[in-house]
Amino acid sequence: MPGPFLAEFELYVMLAVxxxxxxxxxxxIRQDIEARTGRPVSIGALYTTLARLEEKGLLxxxxxxxEPGQRGRMRRYCRVTARGAESVSHSAAMLTRMMAGLKLAPxxxx
Numbered sequence: 001m002p003g004p005f006l007a008e009f010e011l012y013v014m015l016a017v018x019x020x021x022x023x024x025x026x027x028x029i030r031q032d033i034e035a036r037t038g039r040p041v042s043i044g045a046l047y048t049t050l051a052r053l054e055e056k057g058l059l060x061x062x063x064x065x066x067e068p069g070q071r072g073r074m075r076r077y078c079r080v081t082a083r084g085a086e087s088v089s090h091s092a093a094m095l096t097r098m099m100a101g102l103k104l105a106p107x108x109x110x
Contacts, residue, residue, distance in 0.1 A: 004056050006091045012037065013049050014088045017059060017078045025064075025075040026050075050078060058084030 006014060016032040017024040029050075030041045053059045064075045080088070 004058070004087055006058075006087055009045070009049055010053060011088070011091050013046065013053065014058065014080060014084060018080050018085070018088060022077070024078045029078070047076075050076070053084070057081060058087055 012033050013029060016029045016036075020028055020032060026043065026046060030043060030046050033041050033046075050059070050061060054061050059081055060079050061076050062079075064077055
């Protein structure tokens with residue numbers, strides 16, 4: 001059975017975490033989503049979503065120690081779990097099936 005269904009922003013977050021791999025932390029995830037979607041991402045919304053995805057068992061979060069010379073807050077690194085990968089795969093397959101055969105008006109596609 002696939003993992004839980006993902007809402008749109010949850011899917012964006014999970015895809016960014018998967019793409020970034022070992023370099024998946026808040027600021028990088030935010031930059032990746034903004035660059036690919038062209039829409040701004042609130043850091044608060046991102047961290048709320050990360051916490052919710054962790055509660056669902058779809059990713060894990062760990063706080064890294066400060067590196068010498070690092071400024072600011074400690075980074076919280078993310079990693080997609082096996083159940084999370086199943087959810088992403090399931091959501092992507094469902095989206096592909098739903099879009100199959102659609103004829104979108106010119107100018108509406110990105």
